[in-house]
Amino acid sequence: MAKQCLDIKWFFIYIGVYIFNIWDAYRLATDINQLAQLAARLKAPITGLQLSLFEINYFQKLSVWIPVFWSIITPGLGHLIIRNITTGLYLSFWLLITLNQSNLLSSFYYTCNGDYVKAIVALDPQWALYLPSLYCFAVCDSYYHTITLNSLFKMEQARFLENNYWNQANRRDFLKILEKK
Numbered sequence: 490m491a492k493q494c495l496d497i498k499w500f501f502i503y504i505g506v507y508i509f510n511i512w513d514a515y516r517l518a519t520d521i522n523q524l525a526q527l528a529a530r531l532k533a534p535i536t537g538l539q540l541s542l543f544e545i546n547y548f549q550k551l552s553v554w555i556p557v558f559w560s561i562i563t564p565g566l567g568h569l570i571i572r573n574i575t576t577g578l579y580l581s582f583w584l585l586i587t588l589n590q591s592n593l594l595s596s597f598y599y600t601c602n603g604d605y606v607k608a609i610v611a612l613d614p615q616w617a618l619y620l621p622s623l624y625c626f627a628v629c630d631s632y633y634h635t636i637t638l639n640s641l642f643k644m645e646q647a648r649f650l651e652n653n654y655w656n657q658a659n660r661r662d663f664l665k666i667l668e669k670k
Contacts, residue, residue, distance in 0.1 A: 509563070550643070555635075560631045564628075565578065565627060567627060571634055583623060591616035593617050
């Protein structure tokens, strides 16, 4: 009965989105817990997060391969990880339109079942040819955005450390050590 009510057009999207949501919820919970622990150690006030479509809520250093991996799985998910919400939703929207119009997932399902005639009939190759460019753009763009965000994180971290922990006494001691060498 479960097999009969399953929409084969969206079967593979179900799996990817489900796994992504589990992983992303864990990642966000870990990040927020680390921020709360840091605020507790510094005795800083814990402010609520501001959610906006056009804002980076906080900087973090992220491996470039995580957004690339999720962009390979489903274009748009890599952008959601790096909090580029507008581009992520735009890519996800066009992925869903393209998959629906090309019937690629239905064709893949029929191929897995060994019904090749139904797979060929179901596939619309004109729409399916949009997918490589959609995937390549999503992967490359999430990769370059992650590199940019990581460099912004390093600059902000350096400024924060210099402004809060690098005073004149430290500067003099550091210069004396350099002179001795």
